[in-house]
Amino acid sequence: MNRVYISEVARHESEEVTLKGWLYNLRSSGKILFPQIRDGSGIIQGVVVRAEAAPEVWSALESLPQESSIMVSGKIRKEPRAPGGFEIDISGVEVVQTAEPYPITKKEHGTEFLMDHRHLWLRSRRQHAILRVRHEVIRAVRDYFDDRGFVLCDTPIFTPAACEGTTTLFEVNYFEDTKAYLTQSGQLYNEATAAAFGKTYCFGPTFRAEKSKTRRHLTEFWMVEPEVAYATLDDIMKLAEDFLTSIVARVLDRRREELKVLERDTSRLEKVAPPFPRLQYDEAVRTLHEAGMPFEWGGDFGAPDETYLSEKYEKPVIVHRFPAKVKAFYMAPDEARPELALGADVLAPEGYGEVIGGGERIASLDLLRKRIAEHSLPEEAFDWYLDLRRYGSVPHGGFGMGIERCVAWICALEHIRETIPFPRMLYRLKP
Amino acid sequence: MNRVYISEVARHESEEVTLKGWLYNLRSSGKILFPQIRDGSGIIQGVVVRAEAAPEVWSALESLPQESSIMVSGKIRKEPRAPGGFEIDISGVEVVQTAEPYPITKKEHGTEFLMDHRHLWLRSRRQHAILRVRHEVIRAVRDYFDDRGFVLCDTPIFTPAACEGTTTLFEVNYFEDTKAYLTQSGQLYNEATAAAFGKTYCFGPTFRAEKSKTRRHLTEFWMVEPEVAYATLDDIMKLAEDFLTSIVARVLDRRREELKVLERDTSRLEKVAPPFPRLQYDEAVRTLHEAGMPFEWGGDFGAPDETYLSEKYEKPVIVHRFPAKVKAFYMAPDEARPELALGADVLAPEGYGEVIGGGERIASLDLLRKRIAEHSLPEEAFDWYLDLRRYGSVPHGGFGMGIERCVAWICALEHIRETIPFPRMLYRLKP
Numbered sequence: 001m002n003r004v005y006i007s008e009v010a011r012h013e014s015e016e017v018t019l020k021g022w023l024y025n026l027r028s029s030g031k032i033l034f035p036q037i038r039d040g041s042g043i044i045q046g047v048v049v050r051a052e053a054a055p056e057v058w059s060a061l062e063s064l065p066q067e068s069s070i071m072v073s074g075k076i077r078k079e080p081r082a083p084g085g086f087e088i089d090i091s092g093v094e095v096v097q098t099a100e101p102y103p104i105t106k107k108e109h110g111t112e113f114l115m116d117h118r119h120l121w122l123r124s125r126r127q128h129a130i131l132r133v134r135h136e137v138i139r140a141v142r143d144y145f146d147d148r149g150f151v152l153c154d155t156p157i158f159t160p161a162a163c164e165g166t167t168t169l170f171e172v173n174y175f176e177d178t179k180a181y182l183t184q185s186g187q188l189y190n191e192a193t194a195a196a197f198g199k200t201y202c203f204g205p206t207f208r209a210e211k212s213k214t215r216r217h218l219t220e221f222w223m224v225e226p227e228v229a230y231a232t233l234d235d236i237m238k239l240a241e242d243f244l245t246s247i248v249a250r251v252l253d254r255r256r257e258e259l260k261v262l263e264r265d266t267s268r269l270e271k272v273a274p275p276f277p278r279l280q281y282d283e284a285v286r287t288l289h290e291a292g293m294p295f296e297w298g299g300d301f302g303a304p305d306e307t308y309l310s311e312k313y314e315k316p317v318i319v320h321r322f323p324a325k326v327k328a329f330y331m332a333p334d335e336a337r338p339e340l341a342l343g344a345d346v347l348a349p350e351g352y353g354e355v356i357g358g359g360e361r362i363a364s365l366d367l368l369r370k371r372i373a374e375h376s377l378p379e380e381a382f383d384w385y386l387d388l389r390r391y392g393s394v395p396h397g398g399f400g401m402g403i404e405r406c407v408a409w410i411c412a413l414e415h416i417r418e419t420i421p422f423p424r425m426l427y428r429l430k431p
Numbered sequence: 432m433n434r435v436y437i438s439e440v441a442r443h444e445s446e447e448v449t450l451k452g453w454l455y456n457l458r459s460s461g462k463i464l465f466p467q468i469r470d471g472s473g474i475i476q477g478v479v480v481r482a483e484a485a486p487e488v489w490s491a492l493e494s495l496p497q498e499s500s501i502m503v504s505g506k507i508r509k510e511p512r513a514p515g516g517f518e519i520d521i522s523g524v525e526v527v528q529t530a531e532p533y534p535i536t537k538k539e540h541g542t543e544f545l546m547d548h549r550h551l552w553l554r555s556r557r558q559h560a561i562l563r564v565r566h567e568v569i570r571a572v573r574d575y576f577d578d579r580g581f582v583l584c585d586t587p588i589f590t591p592a593a594c595e596g597t598t599t600l601f602e603v604n605y606f607e608d609t610k611a612y613l614t615q616s617g618q619l620y621n622e623a624t625a626a627a628f629g630k631t632y633c634f635g636p637t638f639r640a641e642k643s644k645t646r647r648h649l650t651e652f653w654m655v656e657p658e659v660a661y662a663t664l665d666d667i668m669k670l671a672e673d674f675l676t677s678i679v680a681r682v683l684d685r686r687r688e689e690l691k692v693l694e695r696d697t698s699r700l701e702k703v704a705p706p707f708p709r710l711q712y713d714e715a716v717r718t719l720h721e722a723g724m725p726f727e728w729g730g731d732f733g734a735p736d737e738t739y740l741s742e743k744y745e746k747p748v749i750v751h752r753f754p755a756k757v758k759a760f761y762m763a764p765d766e767a768r769p770e771l772a773l774g775a776d777v778l779a780p781e782g783y784g785e786v787i788g789g790g791e792r793i794a795s796l797d798l799l800r801k802r803i804a805e806h807s808l809p810e811e812a813f814d815w816y817l818d819l820r821r822y823g824s825v826p827h828g829g830f831g832m833g834i835e836r837c838v839a840w841i842c843a844l845e846h847i848r849e850t851i852p853f854p855r856m857l858y859r860l861k862p
Contacts, residue, residue: 007580020661022823040582040626040627040629040630041628041630069825096823097823100821119815119816119818122623122624122627123626123627128627135577135583135584139577139583142570146566149436149438151566152565153566154852155852156852157588157636157651157855158651160860170604170605172601172602172603174650175642175858182603192551193553193852194471195453195554196471196554196558197472197559197562198470204635204636205635205636207588209606219605220589230502363528385550385862387551388550389528391498391530391533391551392500393500394527394528395527421585421620421624422587422620424587424589429590429605431623
């Protein structure tokens with residue numbers, strides 16, 4: 001019989017089909033069984049009337065444990081009251097495997113329990129919704145850059161030296177006493193590829209050995225980083241604004257159902273449109289002071305500061321021109337006020353904090369060497385990077401966006417750990 | 432003035448535009464300068480006639496070193512003899528940075544020298560062509576699965592235990608004496624996500640600490656791995672065949688220019704179409720014996736064997752049903768001949784060897800436990816994986832394709848190291 005996926009049943013109304021999936025749930029009135037079947041593409045309710053069904057169909061389903069794998073045959077029937085609009089009148093069942101008692105039940109489970117059973121928890125409706133939004137975000141990210149002439153240039157995971165601080169690097173035993181470090185950012189490499197291709201991006205996993213146990217941190221997370229030659233800070237802020245708007249619009253367009261499952265207030269997402277408010281660091285500090293928050297000019301914002309600032313606006317807000325000394329060595333200074341760096345962070349609304357960080361890089365060979373010395377970094381490790389200023393240096397910039405933070409915000413999740421199939425955290429390396 | 436990218440000049444014929452890029456090459460007749468300008472999106476030839484040009488334009492360009500960054504203004508003119516069909520009559524030049532003498536010259540450089548200067552070498556026409564083909568392959572891979580209802584489920588890079596042998600694993604110092612290992616394959620995790628989503632794929636970097644210095648090996652490479660619930664070996668072979676055909680067709684469709692730069696014989700690629708010849712392992716061994724090659728039944732094919740087999744066919748060839756003992760513990764046995772595993776490798780033509788490897792996985796809990804014991808693997812490390820057989824086990828399978836091998840074949844490259852922006856090998860961790 002014709003095997004179809006549940007996502008396709010609308011095209012098979014009144015046809016006899018076979019579904020291959022799992023028993024998601026089972027209700028019974030004593031006279032009628034209502035098995036819910038899932039196959040990964042969707043969920044459909046089946047109907048078996050005792051008085052009409054073959055006895056072996058009834059008995060196969062009657063007490064079948066949840067998550068048993070089954071192939072069911074029957075006729076697809078339109079049913080306006082059903083969530084997907086269709087039901088299946090089951091005429092045949094083949095049990096592929098009878099499941100052991102399923103550990104995830106309707107009762108409340110603790111997070112640790114669910115995380116230990118992540119390989120099974122992924123089968124739930126809510127996790128499906130989140131991971132489909134994640135998939136859509138990733139597609140939207142790639143389409144955005146691919147459609148605009150950016151060339152994907154994967155940057156290496158194994159790096160010989162640190163891009164930013166070394167304390168949060170994971171060390172790998174490479175070969176014969178050589179150490180390698182797992183990348184924290186592809187940016188330095190992006191600067192080389194942007195000088196080759198004009199507009200580039202990298203997109204892959206990045207790693208931070210931070211000993212923090214907050215709801216915003218993973219040790220392994222995915223980041224997309226575009227880099228543009230001949231771009232100034234203003235160009236980069238515009239790019240970030242346009243990019244983020246397009247990601248949110250895409251999810252709203254294609255993942256309404258999933259956002260509904262997550263009970264996401266989409267009116268908040270619909271407000272994401274250019275222009276985003278832009279706030280100089282100075283003004284941001286003033287705003288914090290006016291709210292009576294203790295914050296010293298010159299520092300980097302902490303999570304509570306970001307939360308406060310982002311909650312003040314309905315849209316994402318861009319904070320720019322930070323004190324140079326809290327930012328990375330490669331950030332270009334503001335010519336008007338050299339103590340400021342031409343960096344910009346985009347803070348998501350609703351208290352989600354930084355989703356994008358970037359800015360303009362130093363183009364001058366002399367200044368870059370000076371900064372490397374000031375930061376006590378070994379110049380020989382950056383010799384190739386300095387080459388980019390020796391051979392056709394141009395103003396350039398870019399940004400990085402962490403996929404998981406973006407997904408957490410779009411889905412309005414409490415904790416980032418549900419935004420990735422198998423999260424890795426300080427005390428979480430399994431399954 | 433209107434800034435345009437070189438890839439867009441056809442839309443600006445007879446207009447005055449500004450190009451922002453780098454000096455790629457400079458020829459002079461004494462009376463006319465022909466600077467070639469690149470901006471990452473393309474290369475265009477400029478023309479400056481001494482008798483007509485402003486003296487400062489001539490003098491700025493006249494002895495400008497290669498790879499200096501420049502902004503040039505002028506009128507776009509149709510020129511059928513030019514490679515891109517257009518030239519620019521330069522009326523203004525701004526030199527952004529005068530490059531130091533460029534280390535990569537027209538003379539033959541050794542591979543080590545070029546690899547040490549990979550960050551600059553990427554600017555060459557040939558490297559551009561390869562990396563644009565790579566980008567196209569990656570887009571084609573994602574589009575293929577996205578368009579067919581596969582859900583992207585990124586699998587973890589940090590894994591607690593080995594999927595296959597442990598000798599080729601990179602070890603990472605996680606936190607407080609905990610060791611993690613860098614993934615060699617997302618497959619085990621894919622089996623969990625396929626049971627959740629029906630059809631899934633992962634796509635990310637994978638790592639092998641192999642001490643081999645062949646032209647086919649990188650320590651860090653990108654792999655795409657689909658996994659399908661309710662799929663048999665035959666389904667997987669069909670999927671692999673259809674998938675690979677679509678990738679090649681996409682590159683032929685969109686990257687003809689790049690293949691021309693690489694002097695690729697595209698007639699060979701045009702032959703890639705279903706059905707691919709299918710060869711049982713037994714027949715493959717016979718074929719080797721008939722050719723007088725020493726090969727013992729029961730072993731795994733080496734590079735020379737794969738090369739010989741793949742050169743016998745115009746299309747990719749699928750070899751299937753290998754001796755179980757040379758294959759991974761999770762491979763399903765052939766019911767008709769249990770000493771054979773339901774695995775399949777796709778060998779690329781022209782001697783490029785294995786590009787795809789996959790097969791059907793064991794669905795039975797008892798058999799899987801037995802195999803784990805036979806392979807002396809610690810069962811507790813696989814407890815979550817065994818859960819997939821306890822709760823709704825189904826026949827299922829998938830495959831993995833290494834992006835770099837695929838790109839090397841499509842571009843007909845001698846060595847895999849040029850298929851990735853910053854290759855990592857046994858003795859290569861820089862830049």
